[in-house]
Amino acid sequence: MSRRLLTLVLPAAAVLCPCLVPSSATRAQQSRAAQNQNAAPAALWNTPSIAPKQARPSSGPAPRRDISGIWDAFAAGIQPTGVKSHAPFTEWGEKMANTYKPGDGPRKVSLGLINDPLDGCDPAGFPRNLFFELRPFRIAQTPDQILMLYEYQKVWRAIWTDGRELPKDPEPRWYGYSVGHWQDDYTFVVNTVGLDERTWLDNAGDPHSADMRVEEIYHRVDEDTLELTVKIDDPKAYKEPWLGLNKFILRRQPASFDIREMICAPSEAEEYKKTVAEPATR
Amino acid sequence: MKTKHIVVLLGLGLLITAPLFAHHGNSNFDIDKKLNMKATVTEWVWANPHCWLKFDAADDKGNVAHWIAETSNPADMTNLGWSRQVFKPGDHVTVTLQPVKNGAPIGRVMQVVLANGQTLGTRIPGVFGPEVDAPKPADSSK
Structure with a gap:
């Protein structure tokens, strides 16, 4: 996007939604995400994993020897x-x-x-x-x-x-x-x-x-x-x-998808057992 | 506390599909029962394998019970729009839950309506089971 176009588009976007004026770092990430056909999630951290409701646009061909x-x-x-x-x-x-x-x-x-x-x-x-x-x-x-x-x-x-x-x-x-x-x-x-x-x-x-x-x-x-x-x-x-x-x-x-932690912490599991599971079965 | 009543609805089991939990089955929960209550949050624990909400709720005689209601894990709840910060102690909310069969004040959350009217569900329509949401509290209070 040209600088001139940005000067036109960004203030217009800011009027519509002030949250649309990101820092240059987040703008770069969003730009990368936007290049991806699946760029649905807006969250840059702890990205939700939600199936798209609409059919995705037709995909490009599979790259050779690449499952990354x-x-x-x-x-x-x-x-x-x-x-x-x-x-x-x-x-x-x-x-x-x-x-x-x-x-x-x-x-x-x-x-x-x-x-x-x-x-x-x-x-x-x-x-x-x-x-x-x-x-x-x-x-x-x-x-x-x-x-x-x-x-x-x-x-x-x-x-x-x-x-x-x-x-x-x-x-x-x-x-x-x-x-x-x-x-x-x-x-x-x-x-x-x-x-x-x-x-x-x-x-x-x-x-x-x-x-x-x-x-x-x-x-x-x-x-x-x-x-x-x-x-x-x-x-x-x-x-x-x-x-x-x-x-x-x-x-x-999207490349910007931030994979969350999903860790079984023994202390949390023990607390769940004591607080919920055991009283529920007594 | 504004609590006026606890409504127990029987026979709705066929209409309401239990929320999907990632790890454990539903054999401890009474799927034919649904409680709908005004609650005051005492603690919200954001943890694996399940999060749980502790709250106080009074029955129609004014007796206050200390409830514990689980949800799915933080990953699922994040997908549903919940967060670690979504409740704080003292919050007044309306909780709809399925209680356990043994009569303990324990259940699993079907939905929570926040003080500002926002409804937090425990399902993702089209992702977690059929697109059937728990009836709104207003619909189920008779």
């Missing part, structure tokens, strides 16, 4: 009742599931009986962080890794793209060990092993074993759309491989 950006599935990412369906449990899987007492889903129990590790602020772990509370997250690409930075629990994953192989006998981790490769110019595939058996798969108390392998397929449909498919391969817990997410739609958010 801030992505959001809005309410669809929360999945309080767990995955839509899963393969039948093995005997071991069934036995484990029976010891997990979830607060939601088909086997939900009342508040005081829940033994969800999340209630004490244990890590959600992977892939529960995709199957529950998948809120806005940033994908960043470096020469050696693709990084995924999640709002929920403010955790991150590093997916190695330097050609290394997955570890053969990994020490289990909450978020496992991940390597990724480009299947084609618009499809990035991640394989993960070494997952801590203490985590649940979803909010419905579905179990997994430490032998589980998870495959994520990120397919960039267009500039603003990423499809995520997640395959669970855990023969110890499930009779056959199954899809936890199938072409699940993620929408790109």
